[in-house]
Amino acid sequence: MNGLSRRISFISVLVILLQVGCSTLSAQTHLLNVSYDPTREFYEEYNKLFAQHWKATTGQDVVINQSHGGSGKQARAVIEGLEADVVTLALAYDIDAIAQNGGLLDKNWQSKLPYNSTPYTSTIVLLVRKGNPQHIHDWDDLIRPGIKVITPNPKTSGGARWNYLAAWGYALRKSGNNEQGARDYMKKLFDNVPVLDSGARGATTTFVQRGVGDVLIAWENEALLALKEFGSDKFEVVVPSATILAEPPVAVVDKVAQRHGTEKVARAYLEYLYSPEAQDLAARYYYRPRLKQVADKYASVFPKVNTFTVVEGCGGWQNAQAKHFSDGGTFDQIYGK
Amino acid sequence: MAIAQINQVRSPGRRWSFVTKSSPLPGFRLSFGFTMIYLTVIVLIPLVATLLHAARGGFGVFLHTVTAPRVLASYRVTLGSAAAAALLSAIFGMLLAWVLARYTFPGKRIVDALVDLPFALPTAVAGISLTALYAEHGWIGQYLEPHGIHVAFTPIGIVMAMSFVGFPFVVRSVQPVLEDLDPAMEEAAASLGANAWQRVTRIIFPIAFPALLTGTALAFARAAGEYGSVIFIAGNMPMKTEITALLIVTKLEEYDYSGAAAIAGAMLALSFAIMLLVNLLQWWIQRKEGRRG
Numbered sequence: 001m002n003g004l005s006r007r008i009s010f011i012s013v014l015v016i017l018l019q020v021g022c023s024t025l026s027a028q029t030h031l032l033n034v035s036y037d038p039t040r041e042f043y044e045e046y047n048k049l050f051a052q053h054w055k056a057t058t059g060q061d062v063v064i065n066q067s068h069g070g071s072g073k074q075a076r077a078v079i080e081g082l083e084a085d086v087v088t089l090a091l092a093y094d095i096d097a098i099a100q101n102g103g104l105l106d107k108n109w110q111s112k113l114p115y116n117s118t119p120y121t122s123t124i125v126l127l128v129r130k131g132n133p134q135h136i137h138d139w140d141d142l143i144r145p146g147i148k149v150i151t152p153n154p155k156t157s158g159g160a161r162w163n164y165l166a167a168w169g170y171a172l173r174k175s176g177n178n179e180q181g182a183r184d185y186m187k188k189l190f191d192n193v194p195v196l197d198s199g200a201r202g203a204t205t206t207f208v209q210r211g212v213g214d215v216l217i218a219w220e221n222e223a224l225l226a227l228k229e230f231g232s233d234k235f236e237v238v239v240p241s242a243t244i245l246a247e248p249p250v251a252v253v254d255k256v257a258q259r260h261g262t263e264k265v266a267r268a269y270l271e272y273l274y275s276p277e278a279q280d281l282a283a284r285y286y287y288r289p290r291l292k293q294v295a296d297k298y299a300s301v302f303p304k305v306n307t308f309t310v311v312e313g314c315g316g317w318q319n320a321q322a323k324h325f326s327d328g329g330t331f332d333q334i335y336g337k
Numbered sequence: 338m339a340i341a342q343i344n345q346v347r348s349p350g351r352r353w354s355f356v357t358k359s360s361p362l363p364g365f366r367l368s369f370g371f372t373m374i375y376l377t378v379i380v381l382i383p384l385v386a387t388l389l390h391a392a393r394g395g396f397g398v399f400l401h402t403v404t405a406p407r408v409l410a411s412y413r414v415t416l417g418s419a420a421a422a423a424l425l426s427a428i429f430g431m432l433l434a435w436v437l438a439r440y441t442f443p444g445k446r447i448v449d450a451l452v453d454l455p456f457a458l459p460t461a462v463a464g465i466s467l468t469a470l471y472a473e474h475g476w477i478g479q480y481l482e483p484h485g486i487h488v489a490f491t492p493i494g495i496v497m498a499m500s501f502v503g504f505p506f507v508v509r510s511v512q513p514v515l516e517d518l519d520p521a522m523e524e525a526a527a528s529l530g531a532n533a534w535q536r537v538t539r540i541i542f543p544i545a546f547p548a549l550l551t552g553t554a555l556a557f558a559r560a561a562g563e564y565g566s567v568i569f570i571a572g573n574m575p576m577k578t579e580i581t582a583l584l585i586v587t588k589l590e591e592y593d594y595s596g597a598a599a600i601a602g603a604m605l606a607l608s609f610a611i612m613l614l615v616n617l618l619q620w621w622i623q624r625k626e627g628r629r630g
Contacts, residue, residue, distance in 0.1 A: 072590040079592075097592050153573060155587045195490045196573040198583065210489075211474035326591065327405075335575035336406065 029062045029265050034084035036071040036158065036248070037201055038222055042285035043088070049281060050272050054265065062265055070199050071158035078102065078253065085257045085266040088250040090158035092116075092310075093317040095251050104255040118247035119273035120287035123305050124166035126238040127207065127216040127223045134214045138240045139170045142215060143188035150213035151193060152203040154325055159200035163217040164331065165320055166244035169313030173242060183330060190334045208235070219246060220302070221286035237303075245307040384605065390598030402596050403603035411581040412607065418492055418580075419560035422499030426556040429500075430507025431549055437508070438515035452508050455501055460565030463501050467494070468570045490572030495580065498566040503556030510552030514545050543626065547619055554615040561608050 035043055047064040054062045067074065067082065071090035078084045079102040089095055092110060099105050110117045128136050134147055142149050152160035167189055168182055175181025195212060197203040200222060207216035208226050215238075216223070223237050250270050257263045272278055279289035283298040295302070314320040324330045391399060402408065437449055455463065471478040471488035478489060488494050518541065526536050564582040572578045581604050588597035 070590075076589060076592070101592060153587075156583070156590045194572065194574075196575075198568060198573060198586070202569070206472075210468065210472040212472055212490075327593075327596075332407070332575075 029060060029262060031062060031064045031085045031262055031266060031269060032067065032083060033064055033086050033088060034067045034074050034078055034082060035088040036074060036090045037068050037199070038219070039088060040066070040068045042282060042287065045281055046278060049277060050269055053272055054268065064269070078104065083256050084253050085260060085262050086250065086252050086270055088248070090248050091161060091317060092249045093321050094158060095249055096317065098253065104253050105251055106254060109251045110249060113250065113270060114274060115290050116247060117249045117251055119250060120282040120289055122220045122246040122248070122287055123307055124163055124217060124243045124246060125220045125223050126240060127218050127226060127235055128214065128238055130234050130236055132236060132238065136215050136238055139167055143185060143192060147192050147215065148194050148213040149189060149192045149215055149217065150195060150203050150207040151217040152200050153196040153198055154331055156198040157200050159219055161325060162219065162244055162246045164324060165310060165314055168324065169244055169308050170240065170242050186330060187334050224286040239303050239305055242306045242308065244313055245309050247309065387598050387601050387605070390595055391602040394595040394599065398595070399599045402599040407575050407579070408584055408600055410576045411579050411584050414492065414495065414578060415561055415581045416607065418495040418499055419557050421496045422503050422560045423553050423557035425496065425500045426504035426507045427549060427553040430504045430552060431511055434508045434511040434515055438512055452505050455505050460502060460563065461569065464498055464566035464569035467498055467501065467566070471570070489570055490578065492578055494570035495567050495578060498570050499560035499563055502563055502566055503560045506555035506559060507549065507552035510548045510555065511545055514548040518544060547623055550615060550619050554612060558608060558612060
């Protein structure tokens with residue numbers, strides 16, 4: 001299995017390289033950005049933007065290839081040898097895993113770029129059917145009997161871990177930091193979940209296209225995208241009273257970039273994400289920009305939310321993972337006997 | 338293990354001859370050697386790698402991993418659904434094979450070609466289509482839900498997806514046997530006074546049975562290992578509709594490589610034991626039949 005995924009990644013890289021190699025024989029720089037699923041459209045546009053910028057400032061051509069998949073799967077592919085110059089994943093835990101298991105980058109990678117190496121953010125919101133027939137306004141409404149909640153399995157989906165932590169953080173605050181209270185809330189919440197999809201896109205499909213469930217817990221960018229794609233006459237976004245600040249991080253994979261001699265351009269590729277142009281682009285793809293001037297411009301798109309970070313809500317990713325998602329963690333306890 | 342693998346794919350009837358006595362045909366060493374190299378590269382090395390991975394954590398960890406309640410529940414879901422699906426495939430596959438072998442009707446070639454479709458269709462596509470059809474607002478689901486019949490996101494859905502990928506194995510195993518069946522035998526039986534029921538149970542079924550068993554075993558094996566189509570329709574609820582393959586993926590997602598390999602190894606052992614049992618049963622039946630004939 002291990003070998004198979006490695007082989008597939010190898011073949012896919014080979015194909016990418018062949019395509020690129022055939023089309024251009026000039027001395028071009030190549031970057032491989034290994035990312036997660038919902039960033040595909042954003043990075044397609046951003047790659048063009050960065051290539052122009054790089055040509056204008058250095059005179060060099062750069063070709064950026066992208067690879068998308070579930071965040072954890074992508075991290076594993078990099079550990080097993082997918083030659084990523086940069087990774088742009090859904091959660092810091094996955095990049096931590098690359099640092100720990102592969103030793104491909106520094107353990108303190110997250111301090112190398114501003115804002116914990118997350119150039120854009122998102123948040124976890126509730127998507128309901130038009131007119132909000134079940135009157136869902138906050139997290140408490142999700143545990144009412146008879147409400148069907150759609151969220152993917154946090155064990156297989158990085159995105160779903162944000163959902164889980166958002167609900168947990170809310171419940172913990174609500175119960176005055178009483179963990180048992182938060183556990184009870186989570187138990188009731190998952191009692192209302194009829195389907196556990198293995199990925200975030202799968203859950204969106206279940207809710208939007210299969211018509212299953214009353215409410216979808218989703219990343220804001222996915223929810224807004226669903227509104228745009230399927231029409232705001234079918235769904236509406238409900239912003240809960242408190243939610244988590246989702247910070248999808250980026251990092252240069254040092255060892256690979258060194259081997260490719262692409263350290264400089266890889267670093268520039270990530271730094272340019274913080275430029276006003278790139279921030280504007282991120283906002284157009286429904287990621288919340290970090291730059292204040294851009295955030296102000298898109299204030300009407302992104303409602304004001306009361307957020308907490310993973311560190312505030314759960315003491316960081318390593319803690320959250322150990323406590324909630326590892327074997328025997330709070331998630332397993334929900335389904336355990 | 339390699340011998341058993343060969344045993345599975347050989348046509349009913351011939352066995353062991355390549356081990357027990359040298360064939361009069363030339364080229365035995367070359368072809369046998371090539372077969373073994375091929376099997377080793379394609380089948381054995383990946384399997385051994387899996388088992389080695391599984392052994393990395395030590396036996397205690399292995400045992401703990403493969404006997405966790407959720408994992409045990411997933412074996413029940415997977416093997417139970419696979420058995421149900423294999424049974425369904427056996428019944429309807431046999432029927433379809435019979436129709437294709439015995440009758441001519443317009444569009445027969447198209448029906449014949451349709452049987453192979455599940456082999457070629459990416460299983461994820463099958464899973465997504467089945468889910469779309471049977472979800473509560475789907476084409477078929479909307480008529481079933483009011484009657485309290487839930488297919489999508491329940492074990493019934495799992496059996497459905499597994500039957501889809503499994504039944505061609507039964508048809509393709511049984512169909513040639515039925516086509517080769519000499520009508521003279523049935524006519525002889527009829528002339529001796531056997532009624533239709535007797536002709537089916539005494540003549541046709543015993544001849545087709547070994548092939549049916551092979552096909553059913555293949556359908557079972559395919560269903561037990563199925564991931565792509567099941568994952569979309571299963572609902573994936575721990576303890577209820579979570580298949581073993583998903584747990585393996587879950588372990589990988591936690592970067593627990595030896596845990597994933599441990600469950601894979603356990604699943605492999607279970608499936609292998611069942612396949613071996615089916616093979617033994619088949620061998621026993623054939624010996625009995627041979628003695629009688």
